[in-house]
Amino acid sequence: MVGGGQLARMTHEAGIPLGIQFKLLSDTPQDSAAQVVGEVVVGDYRDLDTLRAFAQGCDVITFDHEHVPTEHLRALEADGIPVRPGPDALVHAQDKGVMRAKLDAIGIPCPRHRIVEDPADVRRFAEEGAGFPVVLKTVRGGYDGKGVWVVRDEREAAGPFRAGVPVLAEEKVDFARELAANVVRSPHGQAVAYPVVESVQVDGVCDTVIAPAPGLAPERAAHAQEMALRIAKELGVVGHLAVELFETRDGRVLVNELAMRPHNSGHWTQDGAITSQFANHVRAVLDLPLGDPRPRARWTVMANVLGGDYPDMYSAYLHCMARDPGLKIHMYGKDVKPGRKVGHVNTYGDDLADVRERAAHAAGYLRGTITE
Numbered sequence: 001m002v003g004g005g006q007l008a009r010m011t012h013e014a015g016i017p018l019g020i021q022f023k024l025l026s027d028t029p030q031d032s033a034a035q036v037v038g039e040v041v042v043g044d045y046r047d048l049d050t051l052r053a054f055a056q057g058c059d060v061i062t063f064d065h066e067h068v069p070t071e072h073l074r075a076l077e078a079d080g081i082p083v084r085p086g087p088d089a090l091v092h093a094q095d096k097g098v099m100r101a102k103l104d105a106i107g108i109p110c111p112r113h114r115i116v117e118d119p120a121d122v123r124r125f126a127e128e129g130a131g132f133p134v135v136l137k138t139v140r141g142g143y144d145g146k147g148v149w150v151v152r153d154e155r156e157a158a159g160p161f162r163a164g165v166p167v168l169a170e171e172k173v174d175f176a177r178e179l180a181a182n183v184v185r186s187p188h189g190q191a192v193a194y195p196v197v198e199s200v201q202v203d204g205v206c207d208t209v210i211a212p213a214p215g216l217a218p219e220r221a222a223h224a225q226e227m228a229l230r231i232a233k234e235l236g237v238v239g240h241l242a243v244e245l246f247e248t249r250d251g252r253v254l255v256n257e258l259a260m261r262p263h264n265s266g267h268w269t270q271d272g273a274i275t276s277q278f279a280n281h282v283r284a285v286l287d288l289p290l291g292d293p294r295p296r297a298r299w300t301v302m303a304n305v306l307g308g309d310y311p312d313m314y315s316a317y318l319h320c321m322a323r324d325p326g327l328k329i330h331m332y333g334k335d336v337k338p339g340r341k342v343g344h345v346n347t348y349g350d351d352l353a354d355v356r357e358r359a360a361h362a363a364g365y366l367r368g369t370i371t372e
Contacts, residue, residue, distance in 0.1 A: 004031030272300025
């Protein structure tokens with residue numbers, strides 16, 4: 001697996017029961033996954049020679065992020081190394097311009113958009129019908145709100161162009177809430193879909209995920225799942241695909257972003273689904289039969305634990321575990337920094353209000369914003 005973050009850490013954990021030998025290319029020995037994986041290569045994923053040396057002896061390469069250069073992935077494939085998802089699929093998660101063009105071509109509903117050249121072009125885009133404010137995104141490299149700007153006029157639009165990279169303009173959707181449809185697809189075309197979830201964002205970062213999305217009409221949930229499965233098939237995805245969605249106030253479902261790896265909106269599956277997103281990603285990239293994605297409980301809630309001014313979260317385990325024996329805590333082994341994702345908690349049960357309160361309390365107590 002290329003990338004040593006928490007997604008690699010949890011994917012490695014899912015492979016242990018299958019006896020899979022896991023090899024990791026990590027930026028540093030201190031990265032989240034590098035702390036627990038037996039065979040770790042420290043190196044730069046942007047260097048082709050490093051990637052080629054790492055790939056020797058591997059049966060398959062997969063990723064915990066989308067940042068490996070597309071041309072490097074093509075070189076690995078040319079060397080005979082299976083790459084899953086392959087470069088032709090992964091480019092749609094790497095390049096927002098490519099993604100939007102492809103989704104347009106296959107008839108998937110998206111926000112109004114186009115590539116813009118300069119601030120004056122942003123103003124023209126707004127005048128074409130979207131109006132201000134406009135959302136601007138760098139086509140590559142953005143995540144968790146980084147590389148995204150909401151601008152109210154032409155003057156504010158100058159900032160994103162200073163980096164000298166292509167910029168995508170999108171209408172600012174008047175959405176009622178954000179949803180996510182998570183699916184997994186294997187090389188021979190088997191695919192499974194998890195329940196559609198509601199994703200609650202705070203300051204551009206996922207805070208809470210509720211599975212399944214409360215109050216989502218069954219036909220709309222089925223439509224979102226079918227759309228995600230179609231995207232996976234049309235793009236040739238192998239492994240996990242997260243389709244981030246807007247549910248608009250007028251009843252539409254629009255695609256916001258794609259991620260071709262395990263995803264924050266699927267962390268609830270570790271404790272709330274028969275087969276987790278991580279286990280199914282492992283099965284998919286190894287071309288094994290996929291597992292059952294159905295939920296174990298009526299409701300599961302995932303809450304991210306963000307770092308604060310309270311660095312020692314381990315002492316908080318006493319309170320959290322005693323208060324809620326059903327609570328599941330997943331920490332990533334990261335140094336605590338304000339606003340940094342350092343773990344998550346999962347709760348589940350039959351009463352949604354109770355499940356949400358338990359998750360929010362545990363995440364807040366571990367962060368230090370709740371003290372009793």
